[in-house]
Amino acid sequence: GQQVMQIPQYQHVQEGEDFTTYCNSSTTLSNIQWYKQRPGGHPVFLIQLVKSGEVKKQKRLTFQFGEAKKNSSLHITATQTTDVGTYFCAGRSNDYKLSFGAGTTVTVRA
Amino acid sequence: NAGVTQTPKFRILKIGQSMTLQCTQDMNHNYMYWYRQDPGMGLKLIYYSVGAGITDKGEVPNGYNVSRSTTEDFPLRLELAAPSQTSVYFCASSFPIAGAATDTQYFGPGTRLTVL
Numbered sequence: 001g002q003q004v005m006q007i008p009q010y011q012h013v014q015e016g017e018d019f020t021t022y023c024n025s026s027t028t029l030s031n032i033q034w035y036k037q038r039p040g041g042h043p044v045f046l047i048q049l050v051k052s053g054e055v056k057k058q059k060r061l062t063f064q065f066g067e068a069k070k071n072s073s074l075h076i077t078a079t080q081t082t083d084v085g086t087y088f089c090a091g092r093s094n095d096y097k098l099s100f101g102a103g104t105t106v107t108v109r110a
Numbered sequence: 111n112a113g114v115t116q117t118p119k120f121r122i123l124k125i126g127q128s129m130t131l132q133c134t135q136d137m138n139h140n141y142m143y144w145y146r147q148d149p150g151m152g153l154k155l156i157y158y159s160v161g162a163g164i165t166d167k168g169e170v171p172n173g174y175n176v177s178r179s180t181t182e183d184f185p186l187r188l189e190l191a192a193p194s195q196t197s198v199y200f201c202a203s204s205f206p207i208a209g210a211a212t213d214t215q216y217f218g219p220g221t222r223l224t225v226l
Contacts, residue, residue: 042200042217102151
């Protein structure tokens, strides 16, 4: 079955620094979604990428979908304490189900 | 709209007990899902439903059952609780748009279940 791998599992960032988390699928995806889960909370939808090579930005967050539609990345610039949480990618193939990566848990040093 | 609501928020069960986790959504979404999230892990799909009266297994269905008699409700049943079912359970719903390859999932607040 489809597998979605996410690295790194943990990201410790100094406030103000940039970082990137990566997502790789074993199969070609029809779309990929990113979710954020704050500690003790539930996943909240951030964005969806559908087209090959697509790049979308949300303020300091930049999301990219690979040309082959098998990988994606999330880049955060000038990390703030509000960025703390776990970021999940979720890939969708040709059915109704999303396969979630294990997530990247981000902590920020002030 | 309340979105997706789940009850209870917390529950402790003894081995062998049974319980039902409730999930309700008021967004008229036809698709609903149950996930479990173990510490440090991603979300694993237990069961899903594409509409009232239709359910199907996800990745980890063993030990669980579901029903979908209405569009709004999608309860998850644990018949014989086991310690391996200790987890956080999330219900989600979505409204896929045909041809748009989009199905943003809206999650409930979760139920934290401990089986001792």
